[in-house]
Amino acid sequence: MVPVSWYLLLAALLFAIGTAGALTRRNGITIFLSIELMLNSVNLTLVAYSRLLDDHTGQLVVFFVLAVAAAEAAVGLALFIALYRHRRTIDLNRINLMRW
Amino acid sequence: MSDLLVTGAKLLVFLGVFLGAIAPIMVWLERRFCAFIQDRPGPNRLGPLGLFQPLADVFKFFFKEDVTPSTPDRALYLAAPALAVLPALVTFVFIPFGPTVEIGERLVPLIVSDAPAGVLLLLAIASLSVYSLVLAGYASNNKYSLMGGIRASAQLISYELAMTLAVVAVLLPVGSFHLSDVITYQQENGWNVLPQAIGFLVFLIAMFAETNRLPFDLPEAESELVAGFHTEYSAMRFASFFMSEYIAMTTLSALAATLYFGGWDLWGIDDWLVSTGSGLFLPEWFWAGAVGMTILVAKAFVFLLLFIWVRWTFPRFRYDQLMRLGWKVLLPLALFNVVLIAALTVGGVL
Amino acid sequence: MEMVIFFLFAALAVGSALVVVLHRNPVYSTLSLVLTLISLAVLFVLLGAPFIAALQVLIYTGAIVVLFLFVVMLLNIGREEASGERGLLQKVAAGVGALALLAFVALAYWGAYGTREVGPLTEDFVSLEVLATQLFSDYLLAFELVGLLLLVAVIAATVLAARLGNTPGGGESDPALPEAGEEGI
Numbered sequence: 001m002v003p004v005s006w007y008l009l010l011a012a013l014l015f016a017i018g019t020a021g022a023l024t025r026r027n028g029i030t031i032f033l034s035i036e037l038m039l040n041s042v043n044l045t046l047v048a049y050s051r052l053l054d055d056h057t058g059q060l061v062v063f064f065v066l067a068v069a070a071a072e073a074a075v076g077l078a079l080f081i082a083l084y085r086h087r088r089t090i091d092l093n094r095i096n097l098m099r100w
Numbered sequence: 101m102s103d104l105l106v107t108g109a110k111l112l113v114f115l116g117v118f119l120g121a122i123a124p125i126m127v128w129l130e131r132r133f134c135a136f137i138q139d140r141p142g143p144n145r146l147g148p149l150g151l152f153q154p155l156a157d158v159f160k161f162f163f164k165e166d167v168t169p170s171t172p173d174r175a176l177y178l179a180a181p182a183l184a185v186l187p188a189l190v191t192f193v194f195i196p197f198g199p200t201v202e203i204g205e206r207l208v209p210l211i212v213s214d215a216p217a218g219v220l221l222l223l224a225i226a227s228l229s230v231y232s233l234v235l236a237g238y239a240s241n242n243k244y245s246l247m248g249g250i251r252a253s254a255q256l257i258s259y260e261l262a263m264t265l266a267v268v269a270v271l272l273p274v275g276s277f278h279l280s281d282v283i284t285y286q287q288e289n290g291w292n293v294l295p296q297a298i299g300f301l302v303f304l305i306a307m308f309a310e311t312n313r314l315p316f317d318l319p320e321a322e323s324e325l326v327a328g329f330h331t332e333y334s335a336m337r338f339a340s341f342f343m344s345e346y347i348a349m350t351t352l353s354a355l356a357a358t359l360y361f362g363g364w365d366l367w368g369i370d371d372w373l374v375s376t377g378s379g380l381f382l383p384e385w386f387w388a389g390a391v392g393m394t395i396l397v398a399k400a401f402v403f404l405l406l407f408i409w410v411r412w413t414f415p416r417f418r419y420d421q422l423m424r425l426g427w428k429v430l431l432p433l434a435l436f437n438v439v440l441i442a443a444l445t446v447g448g449v450l
Numbered sequence: 451m452e453m454v455i456f457f458l459f460a461a462l463a464v465g466s467a468l469v470v471v472l473h474r475n476p477v478y479s480t481l482s483l484v485l486t487l488i489s490l491a492v493l494f495v496l497l498g499a500p501f502i503a504a505l506q507v508l509i510y511t512g513a514i515v516v517l518f519l520f521v522v523m524l525l526n527i528g529r530e531e532a533s534g535e536r537g538l539l540q541k542v543a544a545g546v547g548a549l550a551l552l553a554f555v556a557l558a559y560w561g562a563y564g565t566r567e568v569g570p571l572t573e574d575f576v577s578l579e580v581l582a583t584q585l586f587s588d589y590l591l592a593f594e595l596v597g598l599l600l601l602v603a604v605i606a607a608t609v610l611a612a613r614l615g616n617t618p619g620g621g622e623s624d625p626a627l628p629e630a631g632e633e634g635i
Contacts, residue, residue, distance in 0.1 A: 015551070020548035032518070033518070036514075037470060040486065050497075056580055060589055064592060070510075071600050073518070215500060220508065238477070
């Protein structure tokens with residue numbers, strides 16, 4: 001019997017890894033993937049809490065998070081394509097037209 | 101622990117019988133049947149009626165020269181054929197091949213995995229087959245393969261939607277995701293193909309698209325893109341793709357037989373057979389399983405024959421025609437079917 | 451038994467998450483994300499949510515990550531170049547920050563529910579009926595809004611990625627493809 005708090009710790013670990021990735025990388029797609037990783041760690045937390053508190057609300061919120069992540073991925077990737085067409089690069093350090 | 105053993109035994113029996121029976125027969129049948137349609141003899145030199153042809157094919161694949169392209173992504177290139185076989189095999193475990201029998205003191209449902217989300221998991225794992233196509237196309241370092249791979253994955257995800265909606269319509273009157281419950285429902289209410297004819301049509305067409313078979317085989321079209329996403333694969337790797345296509349066809353045929361044609365049940369004939377056969381030499385559960393499995397294999401065979409027949413009859417869809425069919429025709433039809441079945445279920449008819 | 455499965459898939463999840471974040475080649479990062487998502491799906495099943503697990507595989511790995519893969523392959527996004535002057539400091543800072551975040555969150559979780567026991571999984575908990583009933587009664591508004599959101603996302607994505615000016619021939623073909631003649635495709 002695995003204590004549910006271990007799942008929560010795993011989720012925290014994945015969230016931390018995702019954050020480190022989102023802050024460090026320069027490739028736009030990889031940053032996006034790190035953000036998806038963070039979203040998934042939140043999903044794991046929600047399902048773990050749903051189990052812990054014997055309430056289905058957690059699983060339902062995961063359902064909505066899944067749908068919102070899909071919408072966000074679609075729009076984000078479309079933005080990347082438009083960006084790439086303009087600037088010929090995805091390296092976020094080079095996409096700095098609005099920097100001083 | 102004994103649960104694990106029972107599941108392992110079921111897995112071995114089911115996979116062994118089904119794939120062992122189907123795979124070599126399909127290779128032979130494809131060539132003989134297509135020859136029959138095209139009014140020519142087909143393979144007839146190796147053994148009576150050319151029955152040893154699949155054996156010769158296997159030998160050929162083993163000894164063919166393995167030509168590989170120079171690609172920077174060698175790991176992906178090598179992984180793609182393995183990735184093709186895996187989802188096709190795993191989806192097999194959710195299909196029931198017999199009623200719930202009593203072995204010793206325990207009730208054993210004759211299905212390798214009776215997961216509560218059975219059908220959903222089957223569809224989910226089947227959707228993973230996109231990756232092998234995309235990776236094969238990408239890692240081959242060849243623009244025709246890349247085009248084939250991208251087109252294949254676009255085709256697969258488009259028709260997946262229509263197929264999932266058709267399956268949802270089947271599950272609405274049943275009220276559960278267990279495939280064994282679907283068969284129980286059909287035992288009581290008759291085969292699903294009659295009330296859900298539209299859904300069956302959608303599922304049938306989507307089935308062809310999901311396995312990349314003609315008329316939807318643009319990704320591997322022999323005359324269009326050299327050979328599409330498996331251009332750069334030879335010998336055993338090509339055989340893997342080849343086999344994974346047949347296994348996917350078999351799984352989807354078995355699924356269609358289960359969802360729409362009653363699966364392992366044949367209007368109670370199996371009950372009669374079991375009651376007459378049991379006690380002869382082998383216990384009742386063995387007969388129940390054997391009869392159920394035979395019926396399922398026979399029904400899947402009808403669909404496989406249909407696959408081959410359609411392949412050698414129709415011309416190929418162009419890519420934009422294919423996309424239009426998937427999104428503008430099948431998806432609205434499937435949605436309409438869901439609404440219709442939902443209305444009928446709530447109204448008490450189904 | 452559950453322990454074995456948990457450790458195996460937790461290790462797989464963490465390993466592939468590290469590959470996602472650290473690998474130079476975006477294609478390998480995307481594929482590692484697939485592995486992470488599948489391990490998480492298995493963990494969902496262990497936590498008594500098989501439907502959410504199936505949805506995760508069906509939607510996330512079956513569609514969203516395929517979309518990612520498309521974009522990576524079509525735009526031919528190459529390997530990331532070396533970091534430059536403040537690279538190492540940035541990495542160390544991010545690493546330390548992540549560890550601090552981990553400690554923070556872990557302590558918060560542990561403090562609240564660290565030692566709580568749960569009963570075994572019951573048939574009601576895993577059932578789809580309760581989930582679906584709640585979804586379509588308590589959360590009906592959210593459900594409809596999410597549908598609307600997805601519609602908006604489809605329209606937005608189509609408009610953002612569309613080519614400017616006339617589209618040649620097959621207008622239904624993938625709007626994600628960049629202008630013909632510019633890329634190898």
